[in-house]
Amino acid sequence: MRQISYAAAGMEAFIEEMERDPTTFHLSTDAPPPLVERFGTSRVRGTPIAEGALTGMAIGAAGSGFRPIIDWRMVTFSFVAMDQVVNQASKIHYMFGGQTKFPILYRCTVGGGLRMAAQHSQSPYSMFMNLAGLKMILPSTPYDTKGLLKTAIRDNNPVISFESTRLLTMMGEVPEEEYTIPFGVADIKREGKDVTIVALAWLVHEALAAAETLEAEGISVEVVDPRTLVPMDTETIRASVRKTGRLVVADEAGPTCGASAEIATLVTEDSATFKCLKASVRRVCALQVPIPYSPTLEDVVFPNREKIAAAVRVVMTEA
Amino acid sequence: MLRLMQTIRRFEERASTDYVAGDIYGTVHCYIGEEAVAVGVCSALNRDDQIISTHRGHGHCIAKGADLNRMMAELYGRETGYCKGKGGSMHIADFDIGMLGANGIVAGGISIITGAGLAAQIEGKGRVAVSFFGDGASCAGPFHESLNIAAAWKLPMVYVCENNLWAVNTAASTTLAVQDVAARAAGYGIPGIVVDGNDIFAVHAATTEAVARARAGDGPTLIECKTYRHRRHTERPSQPDVRPQAEIDAWMKKDPIDRLVDHLQAQQGQLSVEEWQAMDAEILQQVEDSVSFAKASAFPSPDRVTDDVFAA
Numbered sequence: 001m002r003q004i005s006y007a008a009a010g011m012e013a014f015i016e017e018m019e020r021d022p023t024t025f026h027l028s029t030d031a032p033p034p035l036v037e038r039f040g041t042s043r044v045r046g047t048p049i050a051e052g053a054l055t056g057m058a059i060g061a062a063g064s065g066f067r068p069i070i071d072w073r074m075v076t077f078s079f080v081a082m083d084q085v086v087n088q089a090s091k092i093h094y095m096f097g098g099q100t101k102f103p104i105l106y107r108c109t110v111g112g113g114l115r116m117a118a119q120h121s122q123s124p125y126s127m128f129m130n131l132a133g134l135k136m137i138l139p140s141t142p143y144d145t146k147g148l149l150k151t152a153i154r155d156n157n158p159v160i161s162f163e164s165t166r167l168l169t170m171m172g173e174v175p176e177e178e179y180t181i182p183f184g185v186a187d188i189k190r191e192g193k194d195v196t197i198v199a200l201a202w203l204v205h206e207a208l209a210a211a212e213t214l215e216a217e218g219i220s221v222e223v224v225d226p227r228t229l230v231p232m233d234t235e236t237i238r239a240s241v242r243k244t245g246r247l248v249v250a251d252e253a254g255p256t257c258g259a260s261a262e263i264a265t266l267v268t269e270d271s272a273t274f275k276c277l278k279a280s281v282r283r284v285c286a287l288q289v290p291i292p293y294s295p296t297l298e299d300v301v302f303p304n305r306e307k308i309a310a311a312v313r314v315v316m317t318e319a
Numbered sequence: 320m321l322r323l324m325q326t327i328r329r330f331e332e333r334a335s336t337d338y339v340a341g342d343i344y345g346t347v348h349c350y351i352g353e354e355a356v357a358v359g360v361c362s363a364l365n366r367d368d369q370i371i372s373t374h375r376g377h378g379h380c381i382a383k384g385a386d387l388n389r390m391m392a393e394l395y396g397r398e399t400g401y402c403k404g405k406g407g408s409m410h411i412a413d414f415d416i417g418m419l420g421a422n423g424i425v426a427g428g429i430s431i432i433t434g435a436g437l438a439a440q441i442e443g444k445g446r447v448a449v450s451f452f453g454d455g456a457s458c459a460g461p462f463h464e465s466l467n468i469a470a471a472w473k474l475p476m477v478y479v480c481e482n483n484l485w486a487v488n489t490a491a492s493t494t495l496a497v498q499d500v501a502a503r504a505a506g507y508g509i510p511g512i513v514v515d516g517n518d519i520f521a522v523h524a525a526t527t528e529a530v531a532r533a534r535a536g537d538g539p540t541l542i543e544c545k546t547y548r549h550r551r552h553t554e555r556p557s558q559p560d561v562r563p564q565a566e567i568d569a570w571m572k573k574d575p576i577d578r579l580v581d582h583l584q585a586q587q588g589q590l591s592v593e594e595w596q597a598m599d600a601e602i603l604q605q606v607e608d609s610v611s612f613a614k615a616s617a618f619p620s621p622d623r624v625t626d627d628v629f630a631a
Contacts, residue, residue, distance in 0.1 A: 025441060042441055048471065053464035056430025057437055060448075063419055064369065064438035083461075087424050088431060097402035098627035100414040132628050156630040 001173040009142035009174050010107075010163065011035075013149035014069065016178070018043065021067060024153060027054050028071035055081035055106065059089050059158075062102040067153060072108040075162065076119050089158040090133035101156040105149070110138075110162045111202055111252050112302060118290035121298075123201075123253035125162050129229055129262065135183060136160040136229045140204035142172035144227055147181030155183070162229075164201040164252075184231035188240070192222035195246040195312050198237055198263050199223055203250040203284075203303055210309040219316055229259055234266045238273040245278035246315045250308050255285040279318035282311045320362055320519055321583065321590070322598055324354040324576050327378045329599070329606045330387060334377065334394055334408070335554040337610065343394045347408050350378035352517075352549035355575035356481050357382035359522025359544075360449060363530050369417040369439075370449045371432035373481075374409050375548075376421025379451055383418045385411070391609035397616035404619040405627065425486075426452060426459035429478070433465040436474040436539075447533045449477045449526075455486030457500045466541065470507040473538035477529045480543045481516065487552045488561045501543035509539050516544025517575040547573070 004012070011034055018024045018039055026035055031046035038044075047054055051072055058068040072078045078085065085106070093102055112121030128134055135157055139145040145163065152159040189204055190211055199207035204225045211221035224240050226232055241247050247267055251260040260283045268274050268281060284303040292298050331349045338347045350357065353375075361370065361382035372379040380390055385401070393400025394408055401411050412420030419435060422428040432450040439446035456462055457480055469476045480500045484491050497503065504511025512529070514521045522544055529540035547570035551560040583590035 045472075048464070048468055050464035050468060052460055053430040053433065053468055056427075056461060056465075057434030057468070060371070060419060060431035060434025060436075061438040062434075063414060063431075064435045064442075066438045066441070068434070083424060083427060084430065088422075088427060092420070093630055094627045095402060095406045095410045096412040096414075096420060097400070097405050098630065099402070099412065101630040103630075135629070 001175055003171045004142055004174050005168065006142045006145050006163070006170045006172065007168040009146040010149055012174070013146045013153070017150055017153040021153070023065060024067045024069060025061070026069045026071065027057070029073065051077045051081045052084055055084035056088060058104045058106070059084065059092060059102060062104045063100055067103045069105045069107065069153065072106060074120055075108040075110050075122055075124060078106070078108055085128070085134070086131060090131040093157065094133055102158055103156045104158040105152050105161060106158065107161045107163065109165045109168070111165045112291045112298060113166045113202070115293060115295060115298060117293040121291035123251070123286070125229055126253060126258045126262065128160055129259060130257070134158050134160055134230060136162060137183070137227065138162045138201050138229055139227060140164070140167065140201050140225050142170065142174050144181060144187070146174055147179055148227060150180045151183060154180070162201070166202045181227070183228045184233050186224050186226045186233035186236040188222065188236070189225050190221065190223040192220040192244065194220040194244055195248060195315060196222045196224060196237070196240040196244045197248045197250055197308065197312065199225060199250040200259060201252060203252055203308070206303065206305040207250055207308055209305040210312065213305070213309050214312055219312060221312065226263070232262070232266065237263060238267060238270055241267050241273050242276040245276050247277070247281045248284060248308065248311045248315060249281070250284045250303055252286055252302060254288040255283050256288055258285060260285050279315040282315055284308050284311045320358050321576070321579050322602065323358045323382055324519070324579065325599060326387070326602050326605065327351075327354045327357065327381045328576060329602045330381060330390070330609070331377055333606045333610060334391070337394075338554050339556060343408070344396055345407050345409070347394070347554040348375040348552065349548065349550045349554060350375050352570065352574065353481055353483060353546045354378055355519040355522055355579070356479065356516045356544045356546055357451070359519040360451070360477075360479055360526045363523055363526035364447065364449065367417055368447045368449065369419055369432065369435045370451060371419040371428035371435070372421040372451050373428065373453060373456070374421060374423055374425070376409070376411060380411050380413065380418055380421070383413070384416045385413050385418060387605055387609040388612040392613040392616050395613035395616070396618060397613055398619040399612070399616040403623070403627075426456035426461040428452065429456065429461045429465045433469050433474065433476060436469060436476040437472070439475050440472070445534050447475045447477065447530050449479060451479050451481060453486065454480060454482040454484065454491040454495065454500055457503065458494055466504070466507045466509070466539065469539040470509045473536060475533035475536070476539035477526060477533055478539060478541045479526070480541065481546055482543050483546050483548045485548075485562060488559060499543055501541055504541040509541060511541045511543070513543045513545065516546030517573045517578060519575060519579055
C-alpha cells in the first residue's frame with residue numbers, strides 16, 4: 001500500500017470532503033495553497049489574525065447551512081477564542097433546544113518536542129473535554145488522521161481535531177480508496193495479555209516501542225489507542241483491562257485533571273473492571289510544568305518509551 | 320411598526336411582572352425604551368435575512384417575527400418554548416425566521432452573525448446579516464475583529480449599535496474616547512452613521528440604505544442608534560441603578576412609542592385615539608394569551624436533560 005505523511009493524509013481528507021460537499025469552506029490565517037488552487041479564494045480564505053472572530057464566524061456559518069473548517073494552526077491560538085469555544089460553540093445546540101445543527105471542524109496541532117517552549121508545546125485537550133457539547137479527535141497515524149478528519153467534517157457538531165506536531169512528517173499506509181473511521185471506536189494497535197497501555201497520539205508509538213522491549217523481557221503488552229477523546233470508547237478500554245488486569249495510561253499532557261485521569265477513572269469506577277485489576281493504575285504523563293525550551297529541560301518533561309516501560313515493570317511486579 | 324413596538328413593550332412589562340412574581344426564573348433584561356431600533360431595523364429586512372441579538376433580546380425576537388407564545392413559554396421554562404426550556408430569556412433563538420439568538424456574553428454574537436454574513440456571501444443569494452449590540456460591546460475585541468473582516472471581505476453586513484449610554488452602571492462617556500461609536504467605522508474604511516434611535520423613521524431609513532449597500536456587494540455599514548433603556552439593567556428588584564434621574568426623565572420624554580403615536584395622530588386619519596386604544600387592547604390580549612399558553616404547557620421532563628447536547 002502507498003505511504004503518505006500524517007500531514008498529507010489530513011490534506012487529502014480536506015480535498016476529498018470539500019469536493020464532496022460544496023457547503024464546506026476553509027478559514028485559516030494562512031490559506032493552504034493546495035486548497036486555494038483547487039477550490040478558489042471564496043471557499044478557502046486567508047484571514048486576518050483574529051482567531052476569536054474566525055471561531056465565532058464558524059458558528060454563524062454552520063447555523064446558516066454551511067460546514068466550516070477553521071484551522072487554528074496551533075492549539076495555542078485557540079485560547080484567544082475561548083469565549084467562542086466555551087460559551088458559544090459547545091453550548092449553542094443545547095441552549096437553543098437543538099433547533100438547528102452546528103457542524104464545524106476546528107483544527108490545531110498539539111504537543112511538544114520541537115523546542116518551541118511553553119506556549120507552543122501544549123496538549124490541553126482535557127480543558128475542552130471538560131465542556132459538554134464538543135467532540136474531539138486525537139489521531140496517531142496517517143490512516144487514522146484521514147479517516148477521522150473525514151468523519152469530523154461530516155459530523156453535525158463542533159469537532160476539534162488535535163493533531164500531534166511530532167507526527168506531522170510521519171509516514172504510514174493510507175489506501176487510495178475512500179474510507180472513514182467512526183467516532184468512539186478505539187483501535188487496539190497491538191494485542192497482548194499482561195498489561196494494557198492506553199496511549200494518546202505520539203505516545204501510541206512510544207508505547208509500541210516499549211512493548212517491543214518488554215516482549216523481550218517476557219511481558220505481553222496490549223496498546224489501546226482511543227483515537228477520539230469525545231466520545232471515548234470506554235468499553236474497549238475496560239474490556240482490555242479486564243483481560244490483562246493491569247493499566248498504564250500514557251499522555252503527553254500533564255496529569256492534573258487530564259485525559260489520563262479520565263481514562264483511569266473510567267476503568268476503576270466500573271466494578272466489573274475494578275475487580276479484575278491486579279495492580280494499581282499508573283499514569284505516565286508530562287511533568288506539571290510549562291514546557292521549557294532547553295533540550296536538557298524539555299526532555300525530562302515528556303513521557304517516552306523508557307518511562308512507559310518502567311511503569312509497566314512496576315505494575316507487573318506489584319502484588 | 321407601531322404594533323410591533325407596543326407588542327415588545329407590553330410583552331416585557333408582563334415578563335417583568337411575572338419575573339418579580341417568581342413565575343419566570345433567572346433574570347430578565349428589558350428592552351423598553353429602545354423599541355424603535357429593533358423594529359426600525361427589522362422592518363427593513365426580509366424574512367431570510369438574519370439577525371443576532373444580545374442579552375436584551377426580546378425586542379429583536381418580536382421585531383423579526385418570533386411567536387409570543389413560544390417566547391413566553393421559554394421564559395416560563397416550559398417544553399413548548401423556543402428552546403424547550405433549556406435557554407430562557409437570554410437564549411431565545413428562532414433560526415426559521417433568521418433570528419440567530421440572544422446571547423449572555425456581551426459582544427458574543429458579533430462574530431457569529433458575521434459568519435452568517437460570510438455564508439450569505441458564499442451562497443450569493445443576496446441575503447444580509449445584521450448584528451445588534453450595545454455601546455459596551457463596541458469596546459470588546461469581537462466587535463473590532465468582526466468589523467475588520469467584514470470590511471476587508473465586503474461581507475453583506477449591517478452592524479447596529481444600540482448606544483443606550485450605559486453598560487449596566489458604567490457610563491459610556493467614561494469608557495469611550497470618542498463621542499460616537501460610529502466614528503470607529505472610519506478605522507475599518509466603512510460608513511459610520513449616527514441616528515436618533517428613538518425615531519423609527521430615521522432608523523428604518525438608515526437601515527434601508529445600509530441593507531441596499533450590503534446587498535449590492537459594497538460591504539458593511541455601522542449604524543449607531545442613540546437610545547436609552549427606561550428600566551434598570553435587569554428586572555431584579557435589588558438591581559442598582561446609578562443613572563441620574565434628570566437624564567432618565569429627559570429620555571422618558573423622548574419615548575419612541577409616544578413619538579410615533581404623536582406623529583401618526585398629528586396626521587389626519589392615520590391613527591385615531593380609539594384605534595390606538597383598540598390596538599393596545601389587542602396586544603394586551605395577545606400577551607395574556609401567551610401567558611396562558613405558557614402556563615398550560617408542561618415543564619420539560621427531567622429525563623430529557625441530556626437531549627440535544629449533540630446533534631444526531
